[in-house]
Amino acid sequence: MLVLALETSCDDTSVALVDHTGYVFGVATANQDTLHDVFGGVVPEIAGRKHLEQATVLIDQLFKKTGTVLNDIDGVVATQRPGLIGSLIVGLVTAKTLSLSIRKPFIGVHHIEGHILSAFLKDEPGEETKLLDNPYVALVVSGGHTHLYHVVQPHDYKLIGKTQDDAAGEAFDKFAKMLNLGYPGGVKVDRLAQFGNKESFHFPRSLLKNGNYDFSFSGLKSSAQRTLSTLTEPFPKEDLCAAYQESIVDVLSFKLFSAAESLNVEHVVITGGVSANSRLRARAQEMANERGMQLIVPPLKYCTDNAAMIGFAGVLRLMKGESSPQDIAPQARAELR
Numbered sequence: 107m108l109v110l111a112l113e114t115s116c117d118d119t120s121v122a123l124v125d126h127t128g129y130v131f132g133v134a135t136a137n138q139d140t141l142h143d144v145f146g147g148v149v150p151e152i153a154g155r156k157h158l159e160q161a162t163v164l165i166d167q168l169f170k171k172t173g174t175v176l177n178d179i180d181g182v183v184a185t186q187r188p189g190l191i192g193s194l195i196v197g198l199v200t201a202k203t204l205s206l207s208i209r210k211p212f213i214g215v216h217h218i219e220g221h222i223l224s225a226f227l228k229d230e231p232g233e234e235t236k237l238l239d240n241p242y243v244a245l246v247v248s249g250g251h252t253h254l255y256h257v258v259q260p261h262d263y264k265l266i267g268k269t270q271d272d273a274a275g276e277a278f279d280k281f282a283k284m285l286n287l288g289y290p291g292g293v294k295v296d297r298l299a300q301f302g303n304k305e306s307f308h309f310p311r312s313l314l315k316n317g318n319y320d321f322s323f324s325g326l327k328s329s330a331q332r333t334l335s336t337l338t339e340p341f342p343k344e345d346l347c348a349a350y351q352e353s354i355v356d357v358l359s360f361k362l363f364s365a366a367e368s369l370n371v372e373h374v375v376i377t378g379g380v381s382a383n384s385r386l387r388a389r390a391q392e393m394a395n396e397r398g399m400q401l402i403v404p405p406l407k408y409c410t411d412n413a414a415m416i417g418f419a420g421v422l423r424l425m426k427g428e429s430s431p432q433d434i435a436p437q438a439r440a441e442l443r
């Protein structure tokens with residue numbers, strides 16, 4: 107089953123063709139980073155307008171690139187929740203209209219379900235992913251989320267912990283802003299950290315207690331502000347980035363693997379923009395090896411927002427016989443269940 111998917115929940119306009127095995131037939135994404143960079147964060151009004159300019163242009167490009175036509179598609183998927191309302195509307199209206207025009211089902215999906223399933227996407231055709239049938243623990247770490255789920259069986263998500271304040275990506279972005287590295291800052295901190303010494307500064311690790319799967323990054327941010335106020339420019343940016351990143355990576359990997367051990371699962375998944383972090387990937391791989399567990403992370407290009415993951419979430423639900431009514435509305439906030 108092949109679907110066309112749209113992701114427009116925040117500041118990336120993305121369209122993709124994906125099948126029920128997670129094979130990505132094609133994807134086209136237009137990133138808005140430079141538009142929002144000058145404001146130091148995403149401006150909702152600008153994001154919505156840009157999605158409107160880009161969405162159908164990208165679909166046209168994707169069809170041409172893959173030699174696909176509308177009638178090859180078995181369904182249309184869009185992110186329905188959570189996200190910026192003006193941005194979600196663009197993807198939803200486009201998906202609903204296309205589905206009506208070809209008389210194929212439409213489904214609106216949860217953005218986080220897409221992130222979780224992004225770990226199982228592949229660029230080569232293949233079999234259905236058997237791993238999806240076994241229970242696992244999934245850490246979703248992005249600019250808006252730091253959520254830990256126990257995925258008991260397909261489509262059965264139990265939220266076991268989440269951030270009480272900033273998301274991990276936000277903690278990276280705010281620190282990058284303090285150092286004037288630009289937005290989005292996570293990848294810039296990651297790059298500089300590779301040349302730094304993580305032992306040269308010490309930042310706090312919050313809520314590191316067994317059995318507590320919630321996160322808190324506001325103390326880390328304040329501690330970084332205090333540290334910077336004691337230093338004179340030029341700052342040792344590489345060392346600061348390495349030490350700050352290590353604090354986030356320590357907390358994320360500790361919580362993920364303590365949950366995995368206590369829930370007795372054999373594989374763990376890390377997804378979302380922050381799962382692109384090179385230190386987090388390396389550290390989690392070491393910890394998985396030590397425990398004989400399998401770590402599954404998305405290919406780098408599917409870590410940040412993309413429509414391939416949304417398509418995979420949608421196609422699996424369409425295969426189960428689910429679909430959404432034409433009058434479904436976007437939701438700014440919604441927990442994944």
Ligand code: KG4
Pocket residue numbers: 116247248249250251274275276278279290291292293294296378379380381382383384409410411
């Ligand atoms: O999943 P995503 O594209 O959008 C949201 O749903 O939020 O995640 C974006 C976040 C940003 O905060 C960005 O700084 C962070 O992911 N990010 C990284 C890296 N690449 C992206 N954080 C740390 N290291 C990276 N390499």
Ligand code: ZN
Pocket residue numbers: 217221248378379410411
């Ligand atoms: Zn996201």
